[in-house]
Amino acid sequence: MPGLVYIVDDDASFRTAIERRLKKAGYEVATYPSAQHLLDCPPSENKLGCILLDVRIPGLSGPELQGRLSEIGSTLPIVFLTGYADVQTTVRAIKAGAEDVLTKPVSSEELLGAIERAMAHHEVMRGQRSQLDALRAHIAKLTPREREVFELVIRGKTNKQVANVLGATERTIKAHRHRVMEKLQVQTFAELVSLAERAGILRESSGTGQAN
Amino acid sequence: MPGLVYIVDDDASFRTAIERRLKKAGYEVATYPSAQHLLDCPPSENKLGCILLDVRIPGLSGPELQGRLSEIGSTLPIVFLTGYADVQTTVRAIKAGAEDVLTKPVSSEELLGAIERAMAHHEVMRGQRSQLDALRAHIAKLTPREREVFELVIRGKTNKQVANVLGATERTIKAHRHRVMEKLQVQTFAELVSLAERAGILRESSGTGQAN
DNA sequence: TCTTCTATTGTCCCATGGGACAATGCGAAC
DNA sequence: GTTCGCATTGTCCCATGGGACAATAGAAGA
Incomplete structure (x- = not known):
C-alpha cells in the first residue's frame, strides 16, 4: 500500500x-x-x-x-x-x-x-x-423546520403528534416529512430511522427513549 | 468507589x-x-x-x-x-x-x-x-419464523413483500410482526428499527443496504 | 393422550402514511 | 419589483399497518 x-x-x-x-x-x-x-x-x-x-x-x-x-x-x-x-x-x-x-x-x-x-x-x-461526512452533509441540507420534523418522526411520533408538538397541521407535517425523505434519499421509513441511528441523531439527548 | x-x-x-x-x-x-x-x-x-x-x-x-x-x-x-x-x-x-x-x-x-x-x-x-445483553435476550426469545420476519421488516420491507419472500400470506406476516413488536416491547416501528440498529442486526450481512 | 408452542390464515374496520394536484404568505436576495 | 426558498394548508384517494375476534394444524412435551 x-x-x-x-x-x-x-x-x-x-x-x-x-x-x-x-x-x-x-x-x-x-x-x-x-x-x-x-x-x-x-x-x-x-x-x-x-x-x-x-x-x-x-x-x-x-x-x-x-x-x-x-x-x-x-x-x-x-x-x-x-x-x-x-x-x-x-x-x-x-x-x-x-x-x-x-x-x-x-x-x-x-x-x-x-x-x-x-x-x-x-x-x-x-x-x-x-x-459519515456524506450522511451529515445530507442532513445538513434540511431546513430548520424539516430538521425538527425529522427529529420527531424518527423517534416514532406520528404525523398527528408532530403536528401538535410543532403547532401545525397534520398536512404540513406530511409535506415536511416528504421533503425529508426526498433530501435524505431514502425510500422507506425504516431506512430513515436506520440512517438517523448511524448518524448518531438518536443517541443525542433523546431523553428516555420512550416514544409517547 | x-x-x-x-x-x-x-x-x-x-x-x-x-x-x-x-x-x-x-x-x-x-x-x-x-x-x-x-x-x-x-x-x-x-x-x-x-x-x-x-x-x-x-x-x-x-x-x-x-x-x-x-x-x-x-x-x-x-x-x-x-x-x-x-x-x-x-x-x-x-x-x-x-x-x-x-x-x-x-x-x-x-x-x-x-x-x-x-x-x-x-x-x-x-x-x-x-x-446489550437485555436487548439480545429479548431478540433471542423470537421464534425462527418471527426472527425472519423481523430481519426483513427492519430493512423496510412491507408486509406484502415479506409475505412473498417467505412464501406466506400477508395476514400471516401481520401476525408475526405483531408478536415481534410485543416480544421486543416496542410500541412503534421506529423503536423497532432503532433497537435492531443498536443490537447490531442491521450491520450484519445486510448486503448493499437497499430496501427494495 | 392432552397440552402447549408455533405457524398459519380469515374477515372487518379504522388510523396512518403517502402520492397527486394546487395554492397562499413571507422574507431575502437580485 | 420580481424571483426564489421556505413554511403552510387544502382535498381526494389509495395502500399499508395494526387491532379485534376467531380458527386450523402440526410438532414437541408432559
Missing part, C-alpha cells in the same frame, strides 16, 4: 535517513523539523498517509501535537518514535489513539511494519469518515 | 504487600498465584472489579491471560504490572484493551489511581453490557 509519511523530527540527519528508508520502500515522504511546521501546513485528510512523530521535540512535544491534531479532527494515524522506553508516555499515547510506539534505534522491519499498519488503518478510517 | 481487585502474581510476598495496600484503600481483594488459578474459578462479571496482573508469571503470561479472558467475553479491566519498561509489550497490552501498565516498584498513588480508573471503566462497561 503506497501513501505519504509525514516525518516530524528535529534531527535533520535522522529525518534524512528515515526518509531514504521509506522512499526505498515506496512511500512518499514529507518532513517537518517541528510540530508547529506540521500544524502550519496541515496535511490533507484525503490522501492516504500517516505521521511518524518523535516524542521529544523542541516546542510542542509529540503527544501535544497528537492532542492538537485530534482536536482538529485529524484521522491520520500516528506512529511514535521515542529515544528511551517510557511506559507511562507509551500508555498515554496509545490510549490517545496512536497507532504504535517504536524505540530508537528502529529496525527497518519494525518501522515498515508499523507504517504499513498505520496506512491500512487510515484507509479504513477514511472510508468510515467519508461515509 | 469500592470493588474487588483480583491480584495475579507468582510472588507471594508481593501479593501480600499489594493486598494490604489495597485493603487499606477500601478494596476487596482476591489473590491468585497464577493465571491458571484465575481461569479455574472465573471472576464474576456482575461484581464491580478489576484485575491486577503481572506481565511475567510462570505458565500463562499476563498478555496470554488477557487474550483468554477477552475470548470468553470478560469485561474486567486489566491493570498490568511489569518489572521493566518494555514498550513493545506495553503497546500490545493497551491495544488489546488493558486499562493501564505500571512499572514495579509502583507507588501507591500510581497504583490506586490506576485501580480507581479501572473500576470506573468497569462500571461503565457493565452498564453497556447489561443493556
Whole structure:
C-alpha cells in the first residue's frame, strides 16, 4: 500500500535517513523539523498517509501535537518514535489513539511494519469518515423546520403528534416529512430511522427513549 | 468507589504487600498465584472489579491471560504490572484493551489511581453490557419464523413483500410482526428499527443496504 | 393422550402514511 | 419589483399497518 509519511523530527540527519528508508520502500515522504511546521501546513485528510512523530521535540512535544491534531479532527494515524522506553508516555499515547510506539534505534522491519499498519488503518478510517461526512452533509441540507420534523418522526411520533408538538397541521407535517425523505434519499421509513441511528441523531439527548 | 481487585502474581510476598495496600484503600481483594488459578474459578462479571496482573508469571503470561479472558467475553479491566519498561509489550497490552501498565516498584498513588480508573471503566462497561445483553435476550426469545420476519421488516420491507419472500400470506406476516413488536416491547416501528440498529442486526450481512 | 408452542390464515374496520394536484404568505436576495 | 426558498394548508384517494375476534394444524412435551 503506497501513501505519504509525514516525518516530524528535529534531527535533520535522522529525518534524512528515515526518509531514504521509506522512499526505498515506496512511500512518499514529507518532513517537518517541528510540530508547529506540521500544524502550519496541515496535511490533507484525503490522501492516504500517516505521521511518524518523535516524542521529544523542541516546542510542542509529540503527544501535544497528537492532542492538537485530534482536536482538529485529524484521522491520520500516528506512529511514535521515542529515544528511551517510557511506559507511562507509551500508555498515554496509545490510549490517545496512536497507532504504535517504536524505540530508537528502529529496525527497518519494525518501522515498515508499523507504517504499513498505520496506512491500512487510515484507509479504513477514511472510508468510515467519508461515509459519515456524506450522511451529515445530507442532513445538513434540511431546513430548520424539516430538521425538527425529522427529529420527531424518527423517534416514532406520528404525523398527528408532530403536528401538535410543532403547532401545525397534520398536512404540513406530511409535506415536511416528504421533503425529508426526498433530501435524505431514502425510500422507506425504516431506512430513515436506520440512517438517523448511524448518524448518531438518536443517541443525542433523546431523553428516555420512550416514544409517547 | 469500592470493588474487588483480583491480584495475579507468582510472588507471594508481593501479593501480600499489594493486598494490604489495597485493603487499606477500601478494596476487596482476591489473590491468585497464577493465571491458571484465575481461569479455574472465573471472576464474576456482575461484581464491580478489576484485575491486577503481572506481565511475567510462570505458565500463562499476563498478555496470554488477557487474550483468554477477552475470548470468553470478560469485561474486567486489566491493570498490568511489569518489572521493566518494555514498550513493545506495553503497546500490545493497551491495544488489546488493558486499562493501564505500571512499572514495579509502583507507588501507591500510581497504583490506586490506576485501580480507581479501572473500576470506573468497569462500571461503565457493565452498564453497556447489561443493556446489550437485555436487548439480545429479548431478540433471542423470537421464534425462527418471527426472527425472519423481523430481519426483513427492519430493512423496510412491507408486509406484502415479506409475505412473498417467505412464501406466506400477508395476514400471516401481520401476525408475526405483531408478536415481534410485543416480544421486543416496542410500541412503534421506529423503536423497532432503532433497537435492531443498536443490537447490531442491521450491520450484519445486510448486503448493499437497499430496501427494495 | 392432552397440552402447549408455533405457524398459519380469515374477515372487518379504522388510523396512518403517502402520492397527486394546487395554492397562499413571507422574507431575502437580485 | 420580481424571483426564489421556505413554511403552510387544502382535498381526494389509495395502500399499508395494526387491532379485534376467531380458527386450523402440526410438532414437541408432559
